[in-house]
Amino acid sequence: EIVLTQSPATLSLSPGERATLSCRASQSISSFLAWYQQKPGQAPRLVIYDASNRATGIPARFSGSGSETDFTLTISSLEPEDFAVYFCHQRRSWPNSFGRGTKLEIK
């Protein structure tokens, strides 16, 4: 099973700042990576698929990059509604797996 390691576990930033979240795979997954945003009491929401494609309705301030084993989710200028937990998800092989998440909190 492919293990995804997300870092940092918690990221404290202020609105308007740039957020950089990392996801590292234990083996190459090409570009088969998705990112999700989850707010308390809600189901996850797809943000990025295939490492760098924004899902429908996701603002342009969200971008994804990376391939093989190292991936990054960047939020260029944080809005208040962006503070949430973010998970990465590998689709390269079965069984799929998720990272443990990065909590993006207001500083």
Place this chain on the structure above:
Amino acid sequence: EVQLLESGGGLVQPGGSLRLSCAASGFTFNIYAMSWVRQTPGKGLEWVSGISGRGSNTYYADSIKGRFTVSRDNSKNTLYLQMNSLRVEDTAVYYCAKERAATAYDGLDTWGQGTKVTVSS
């Protein structure tokens, strides 16, 4: 509007069984692969199982293989998860989710509201 509605959760004793259902609406159900994902309280997400649009291919996490069975009835637009030999560690909120694309496994773009499963004596 694309919607997924889970049901069937509840309290069950260790060793018991439950069947979860996920009723889909607002899209052509039989061309999209589906997944079950669970989340333990205060913790992260765990992918549980996946099934292709026609139901011919199924996939399972190692932690539930041999105990859980995923299936679908495309005539009823419904996804199922039969859970047997339940363990305390299976306690979680279970979500069903739809693949973004009909031809790829690249992202789960629609999720249900989740159904809670508690395994306890």
